[in-house]
Amino acid sequence: MRVELDSLSKAWDGVVGADNITLDIADGDLVAFLGPSGCGKTTTLLMVAGIYKPTGGTISFDGRVVNEVAPKDRGIGMVFQSYALYPHMTVFGNISYPLRLKKLDKEEIRRRVGQVADMMGIGDLLDRRIAQLSGGQQQRVSLGRALVKEPQLLLFDEPLSNLDARLRLAMRGEIKRLQNELGITSIYVTHDQIEAMTMADRIAVMSKGVLQAYDVPEALYDQPKTLFVAGFVGNPPMNFFDVEITSTNGDFHAKSEALDLLLPHDRAVKAAASAKGKVIMGVRPEDVFLVDDAAPPAADLTLTAEIEVVEPLGREDLLGVSVGDAHMRVLVKKSQGASVGDMVGFVFDLSKVQFFDPETEQSLLWA
Amino acid sequence: MGRRIAYGFLILSVTPILVGYSWLVIATFSFRTEGLLPRNAEGGIGGFTLSNWSFVTDAAIWNAMLNSFLIAVTMVIGVGVASTAGGYALSRFKFAGRKAFLTGTLVLHAFKAEMLLIAIFFVLRWLGGIPVIGSFIGFNSVGGVALVMIALELPLGIWLMKGFFDNLPWDMERAALIDGASRFRVWWQIMLPQVRPGLAALSLFTFIAGWNAYLVPFTFTIGTKVANMPVFLSQLISDTAPTNWNLVAAVGMFQMIPLIIFFIFTQELLLNIYAGGSKGT
Missing domain, CATH: 3.40.50.300 (P-loop containing nucleotide triphosphate hydrolases)
Structure with missing residues (x-):
């Protein structure tokens, strides 16, 4: 019916x-x-x-x-x-x-x-x-x-x-x-x-x-x-950051006091076009990874932060990380041996990043 | 030690009641009593007699007992039906005047029956004037007495049943509505069985209230035709002739017998009800 x-x-x-x-x-x-x-x-x-x-x-x-x-x-x-x-x-x-x-x-x-x-x-x-x-x-x-x-x-x-x-x-x-x-x-x-x-x-x-x-x-x-x-939707829930989108020489950056990330072009254009600079950026915990020290990516793709909490979930560890005023949750493989107090580098899979208008709370990507 | 104190306190507190009932039993089988001691005509100890119980062959007392029974049973039915229906409606439906009705019944409950006797007399006389049914519900009729007593019991009954219905989950009712039951059927087949312990308690209170009713039957009946047991008992006590207290004791005892039998058989159920659980179901 x-x-x-x-x-x-x-x-x-x-x-x-x-x-x-x-x-x-x-x-x-x-x-x-x-x-x-x-x-x-x-x-x-x-x-x-x-x-x-x-x-x-x-x-x-x-x-x-x-x-x-x-x-x-x-x-x-x-x-x-x-x-x-x-x-x-x-x-x-x-x-x-x-x-x-x-x-x-x-x-x-x-x-x-x-x-x-x-x-x-x-x-x-x-x-x-x-x-x-x-x-x-x-x-x-x-x-x-x-x-x-x-x-x-x-x-x-x-x-x-x-x-x-x-x-x-x-x-x-x-x-x-x-x-x-x-x-x-x-x-x-x-x-x-x-x-x-x-x-x-x-x-x-x-x-x-x-x-x-x-x-x-x-x-x-x-x-x-x-x-x-x-x-x-999603467990553990998505991480949100208040950031400002800036563009220099056609490159888009998401900036806050603690963050400065080079954004992929297609998503950043939409985010920059419809907001007055300030947006809410969302990244899922599984789209953040620990930096591989052997092959570190470019500096403007990474973030260095301190691990506050480690919650073992069995197959994975859920890390609680402080990023400026914000907190971030990161899912990492168990074998990577992160422990509380470590200053470690994180790299973001920014092809899956989300942007929201802070006032209307609507997505800037999926209207 | 604590146990002893507890028992000592219990024994002390029930002693007056035990003495009272002991006297009642002894007195009914005695020529006369002095304290708890039975005395015979010469003043010695003894004087066992059944003469106080001779009233059991008197048709009047059986008539009084029947009246007591009819009043009590009519009340149980009337109060039960009105309280479960009213309690359900007040618990589940929103309607204009619901709140006023609820507070109103509480206030009415505070009025003592004595204050209303004269007004009720006029109502009953008017009811008695109604053709055909008037003689069953008017002044000096068992129905009339029961009607007044029901009205006096209803505030308690409705509030009690409303409380029981309030505790039932809405989901059960919704499920029944979706299953195809009408509102009335939901009340009758689904909700009512859940409040049986409450209804049992209410029925018991009501029965006892009806069985022991004195003021209302005494006021609204004349002579012995519709007198119930307590009224019959009061007629044995006279202002102008010496009262045979041993006879009064025997009649009082007689009035208690059905209640005692009832209590013996329903003891377990009653304990469940007084323990306040629906565990008994």
Whole structure:
């Protein structure tokens, strides 16, 4: 089912929950709503579900405006963070509840519940009470209950947040696989960018009720359109520096008290053209490298700074480096043996550098 | 040592109650008593008698018991239905006057029943004038007494149930709405089962309040037709003739019996409720 949100807004007594959200979801796609808590992603989801009434704009399913359609008539299934199971019913009672409300005959209900339960791997738990299940099992029941009515749209509200890390990883793959197999259009609300990046066909990044970006995961990572998206997507997050762009003899430099870097021409031209000199420069931690002493690059490509913190991540070390007033995070290979207090040289992969207008916080590269 | 002090304190504090109940039991089987000692007609110790219990063959006391029971059960049903419905609405819906209603019920709860007796009398007399149903809910009827008692219990009941509903997650309700349930069905099939411990506690309080009700039934009933147990008991105490206190004790004891049986069978459930958890479900 195709879902279109058009200038969708929700406010309570002047408090804005979602502001002018417009986006299209193609049939069969899984779209993630990504943002920090309180950004309006759940509000938007509940409007799509029909639980909240929009204060402005429209929601359309396959071209039909459904603003006034009751939740039960929207053909949706929903999975909640808290599972929202009915504790006084058995697993069978929970999964069969939507079908019993539709007054299907007993045989049909038994068959469909059995089918869904087997698909979710909980076929042997049907007689259990909810309190006797583990968190992972409860989430499977909750998913089963959403799937059993064969919905045309699946809504997920942070479904994995209450699970432990290992289970979360397993369920992540499973949800993605199920969604692919069944081809049900899905909206997946999460604050976990890894979930969003790995599962979603497209990601809607939200902040303070506003849709910041809506794009495929790679584009969000490589071509962030706003400062917020650049800082929010990616872990560890992107480093930002306040710099001034200067040009001498056709060469562009990014300068601050601690920095003086020769910029690649194509990106620097765009940055210099649209700003009044001062810009915010963004560099991802994996695009900064330790200088190889054997073959040092040109001086105007490097930066010498002191290592403040070393956080071993296993495969890599995450270095905390002070650059003037700013702090920079750098991912380096474990073998390079950096330690706290060292003054070392860093070289930047400036072909991936990002520039933002400090006032509008919009990208100067990807308008 | 600390334990001993604790027990000593407990024993000391329950002694008056124990003495009271001991007297009650002894008195009901005695000709007369002196302190806790039963005395016979000659003043010696003894004088065991069942004559105080002869009232059990009297139809009037069974009628009073039935009335007590009807008042209490009607109250449990009325308070239960109105409190769960009202508590749910106040917990979940936004509507004009919601806040005023909430504070209003609290203020009303502060009014003692005594202050309202005369006004209620007029209301009940008016209700009694309604054709057909008037005789069931008007002055001097079990229904009328129950109606007044329900009204007096409702502020507590509504606030109590609202509190229980407030503690339930919204998601469960949303899930049910999406699953295809109507608002009423969500309340009846999904939410109500979650507040059973609260409803059980409320029902118990209400039943006891109804069973022991004295002021309202005494004021709004005449004679013995609709008198309940406490009213019946008060009629045994007379200003003009000597009162048989041993008989009064026996009737009081008789009134307690159903409650005692009830407590014995529901002790475990009650402990769960008083422990304040929904763990009992």
